Amino acid sequence: MDPELKYPADADLRRLLRFAPDKGEIWLGEYRMLLLHTAALTALRQDLINSVGPEHARRLLTRMGSSAGLRDAEFAKKTRSDRSLNEMFLVGPQLHMLEGAARVTPLKMVFDVAAGSFEGEFRWDDSWEAYAHRQKYGVVDEPVCWTLLGYASGYTTAFMGRLILFKEVACAACGADHCHIVGRPIENWPDGEAHRQYFADDSLLQKIEALSLQVEALTSTLEPAQGGMLVGASKVFRRAHELMQRAAKTHVTVLLTGETGVGKERFARALHEMSDRAHAPFVAVNCAALPAELIEAELFGVEKGAYTGAHATRAGRFERADGGTLFLDEVGELPLPAQAKLLRVLQESEIERLGGETTRKVNVRLVAATNVDLDDAVKSGRFRRDLLYRLNIYPIRIPPLRERQTDIEPLAQNMLARFSALHHKRLAGFGDRAMQALHRYDWPGNVRELENLVERGVILASQGDTVELEHLFPNQPEVAQAGLDHRGQLVEVTPQQHQELCARIVDSGIPLDALEAQVLALAVERSLGNLSGAARLVGMTRPQLAYRLKRRLADDPTEEGDR
Numbered sequence: 001m002d003p004e005l006k007y008p009a010d011a012d013l014r015r016l017l018r019f020a021p022d023k024g025e026i027w028l029g030e031y032r033m034l035l036l037h038t039a040a041l042t043a044l045r046q047d048l049i050n051s052v053g054p055e056h057a058r059r060l061l062t063r064m065g066s067s068a069g070l071r072d073a074e075f076a077k078k079t080r081s082d083r084s085l086n087e088m089f090l091v092g093p094q095l096h097m098l099e100g101a102a103r104v105t106p107l108k109m110v111f112d113v114a115a116g117s118f119e120g121e122f123r124w125d126d127s128w129e130a131y132a133h134r135q136k137y138g139v140v141d142e143p144v145c146w147t148l149l150g151y152a153s154g155y156t157t158a159f160m161g162r163l164i165l166f167k168e169v170a171c172a173a174c175g176a177d178h179c180h181i182v183g184r185p186i187e188n189w190p191d192g193e194a195h196r197q198y199f200a201d202d203s204l205l206q207k208i209e210a211l212s213l214q215v216e217a218l219t220s221t222l223e224p225a226q227g228g229m230l231v232g233a234s235k236v237f238r239r240a241h242e243l244m245q246r247a248a249k250t251h252v253t254v255l256l257t258g259e260t261g262v263g264k265e266r267f268a269r270a271l272h273e274m275s276d277r278a279h280a281p282f283v284a285v286n287c288a289a290l291p292a293e294l295i296e297a298e299l300f301g302v303e304k305g306a307y308t309g310a311h312a313t314r315a316g317r318f319e320r321a322d323g324g325t326l327f328l329d330e331v332g333e334l335p336l337p338a339q340a341k342l343l344r345v346l347q348e349s350e351i352e353r354l355g356g357e358t359t360r361k362v363n364v365r366l367v368a369a370t371n372v373d374l375d376d377a378v379k380s381g382r383f384r385r386d387l388l389y390r391l392n393i394y395p396i397r398i399p400p401l402r403e404r405q406t407d408i409e410p411l412a413q414n415m416l417a418r419f420s421a422l423h424h425k426r427l428a429g430f431g432d433r434a435m436q437a438l439h440r441y442d443w444p445g446n447v448r449e450l451e452n453l454v455e456r457g458v459i460l461a462s463q464g465d466t467v468e469l470e471h472l473f474p475n476q477p478e479v480a481q482a483g484l485d486h487r488g489q490l491v492e493v494t495p496q497q498h499q500e501l502c503a504r505i506v507d508s509g510i511p512l513d514a515l516e517a518q519v520l521a522l523a524v525e526r527s528l529g530n531l532s533g534a535a536r537l538v539g540m541t542r543p544q545l546a547y548r549l550k551r552r553l554a555d556d557p558t559e560e561g562d563r
C-alpha cells in the first residue's frame with residue numbers, strides 16, 4: 001500500500017466514542033449516535049423499496065448516508081485539525097469502519113482542496129448493505145450500496161466543498177468478491193447529471209399531490225355532468241350563467257326553462273357546486289321518467305306496508321338531498337296529487353313519507369326545470385297555479401344552441417378533447433367543412449345533440465386525422481349539399497330539391513351575377529356583418545368572400561351607365 005494511504009491509529013476517534021448506558025445515550029464527540037440491529041435497518045430498507053419503489057428508496061437511502069457523511073466530515077475537521085490533510089481525510093473511511101459499514105481500504109487518494117480536484121478509489125469488504133440486499137433479493141445486476149455511497153459522497157463533498165460523486169464499479173450484491181468505489185467531482189462523470197437527483201430533496205408527497213390534482217382536472221373534464229363543463233361566451237349564455245351565479249349564493253328556489261338538450265341538469269349541478277351546499281348531496285329526479293303511481297314514494301319516501309308492494313321503509317329523494325340540492329327535471333310532468341304534496345313541502349319545509357304518521361324537517365334547495373310552457377299547462381288545468389308561483393320566483397332561461405352561434409366552436413372543441421381522451425384517440429381537430437356544417441345546422445336537440453354528434457365523429461375518425469363532415473353526419477350525405485332555411489339555418493336539401501331550386505333559378509331569368517350579389521348580401525346581413533360568419537353560410541373562406549365583395553364594390557352601379 002502507498003504509505004500515504006496507510007491509516008493513522010484511530011485511538012483519537014475511539015476515545016471520542018462514549019457509551020453512556022445510564023443515560024441511554026451513545027456519543028461520538030458531540031454527536032449522538034445509535035446502535036442498531038442491521039436486521040432492523042434491512043427491514044426498513046426493504047419496506048422502503050416495497051412502498052415507494054427502488055428508485056425513490058435509493059434516493060432516500062443515499063440522502064440518509066450523505067447526511068451521516070456530512071456530520072463525520074465536520075467531526076474530522078475538528079478532531080484532526082493539526083494533522084496532514086490526508087490523515088484528516090482518512091477520518092471518513094476510519095469512522096465508516098468504526099460505525100460498522102464495511103472494511104474500507106483506500107486504493108487511491110489524490111486531491112487538492114483549493115483547486116477542487118479529487119480522485120479517489122476505495123475497496124469495501126463485507127458491506128452490510130450488499131449483504132442485506134443479497135439476502136432479500138439474491139444476486140442483482142446493479143450495485144446497491146446506496147447508504148454507503150451516500151456516506152462516501154456526502155463526506156467527501158463536505159470535505160471538498162463541491163459535489164463529489166462516488167459510484168460502485170463493482171458490488172458484492174452483483175456477485176463480486178467485494179465492492180469497489182470510485183469518486184470524482186460530479187461534473188467529471190459522463191453520466192454525473194443523472195445522479196444529481198439522488199442527492200436532491202424531492203418530496204414524494206408533493207409529487208402525489210401534483211398527480212392527484214392532474215387526475216382531478218382530468219376527471220372533471222371527462223365528467224360531462226360537472227358544473228365546470230359549462231362552456232360558452234355568447235351574450236345570451238353569459239346572461240344565464242350570471243343569473244345562476246347570483247342565485248347560487250342564496251337559497252332561492254330556481255326554475256330553469258329551455259328546450260330539451262340545452263343542459264338544464266348541467267346548470268343545476270353547477271348551481272349546486274357554486275353554492276354553500278356543495279359538500280352535501282345533489283339529487284336529480286326526472287319526473288317524466290317515473291311512473292305516476294311511484295313518483296310520490298320516490299320523492300317523499302315510504303313506510304313499510306304503505307301500499308301493496310311497499311316491502312320496506314325507504315327514504316325519498318327529498319330526504320336523501322337533505323342539506324343539499326334537489327333537481328326536479330320536467331316538473332311539468334308531475335301528476336296533480338304529487339304537485340299538491342310538493343307545494344306543501346315547499347311551504348312547510350317538511351315531508352311526510354307515504355303511510356307515515358310523523359313529519360320530518362328537510363333542508364333542501366329545489367331547482368326545477370321544464371321544457372314546456374308552464375303558463376299553458378296552468379291554463380289547460382295540468383299544472384297548479386299556486387305551485388307555479390312558488391317555483392317561478394327566480395326563473396332562468398337557458399338559450400337554445402342556435403341562439404348561441406359563437407359558442408358552437410368552443411363547445412365542439414371542448415367536446416372533441418373530452419371524447420378523444422375517453423376513446424383514446426389523438427385527433428387533429430375538425431375539418432373545415434365539418435366545422436361549417438356545425439355552424440349551419442339548426443340544432444333541434446341543442447347541446448346534447450352536438451355532444452352526440454361530436455362523440456360519433458371522434459369514434460368514426462381515424463387516429464391522427466381530423467373529424468370530417470361525413471364522420472359527423474354519416475347517415476346523411478345530403479347534409480353536404482345543405483341549403484338554408486328562412487332563418488339562415490341549415491336545412492337538409494335532397495338532390496331532388498337541389499335540382500328543383502336550380503330549375504327555378506333558370507326559369508326566373510335572374511342573371512347569375514345578380515343572384516350571387518344578392519346571396520352574398522343576404523349572408524352578410526344574416527351574420528350581422530360578420531364576414532367570417534357570412535363566409536361560412538355560403539361555404540367560402542373569409543378571404544374568398546372578401547375578394548368577391550370587393551370586386552362587386554369596384555363594379556358599383558355608378559358605372560352602370562357605361563354598360
Ligand SMILES: [Zn+2]
Binds near residue numbers: 143170171173
Ligand atoms: Zn456494494
